Amino acid sequence: MSKSTQNFKNTKPVDYCDREGTISTSKKGNDPNGKWKLAYPNGETLSSNFGYFLDEELKNGSIKCFFLDDSDEKWIRKTMKLSGEEGEDLSEKSEELKAALKSLTDFVNHRGYKRIYIREVCITSEKSSERRRFFAEEVLEIIPIILKQQNSRIQKFNDLLEKYSQE
Numbered sequence: 001m002s003k004s005t006q007n008f009k010n011t012k013p014v015d016y017c018d019r020e021g022t023i024s025t026s027k028k029g030n031d032p033n034g035k036w037k038l039a040y041p042n043g044e045t046l047s048s049n050f051g052y053f054l055d056e057e058l059k060n061g062s063i064k065c066f067f068l069d070d071s072d073e074k075w076i077r078k079t080m081k082l083s084g085e086e087g088e089d090l091s092e093k094s095e096e097l098k099a100a101l102k103s104l105t106d107f108v109n110h111r112g113y114k115r116i117y118i119r120e121v122c123i124t125s126e127k128s129s130e131r132r133r134f135f136a137e138e139v140l141e142i143i144p145i146i147l148k149q150q151n152s153r154i155q156k157f158n159d160l161l162e163k164y165s166q167e
Contacts, residue, residue, distance in 0.1 A: 049063070049068060079110075
């Protein structure tokens with residue numbers, strides 16, 4: 001077993017679909033939709049990066065959805081020096097913050113390590129193997145992030161490929 005594989009052998013996927021949670025929304029400033037949070041009884045909360053953008057910013061499709069947990073929210077407040085006050089206007093958030101929140105890849109490039117959450121769509125089917133569907137674009141974005149977090153040799157190979165493709 002490689003050294004990087006040993007570091008992650010205790011990693012276990014958590015199925016949030018089987019947990020009961022409470023959804024809450026907050027409306028801030030001139031944002032009509034507000035920000036939603038999904039709180040679980042064990043104290044964990046998840047929210048979307050979309051809560052940091054106004055509708056006009058989301059319409060052009062350049063922002064990719066990903067989930068933030070409590071540690072991500074704390075990092076955002078600390079690093080970007082946000083007060084988190086209820087009256088805070090989303091349009092006044094720094095451009096640096098918005099650049100970091102445009103995609104999971106951008107966020108990881110700013111923050112470093114991050115717990116990864118994958119959106120799932122459950123469909124009705126008689127076969128259990130056909131019940132779960134994931135967004136392919138999101139999974140393809142996550143793969144290189146995980147490989148990088150694990151210091152995988154595959155990442156080094158991909159870096160070499162990218163280097164030679166640019167020449």
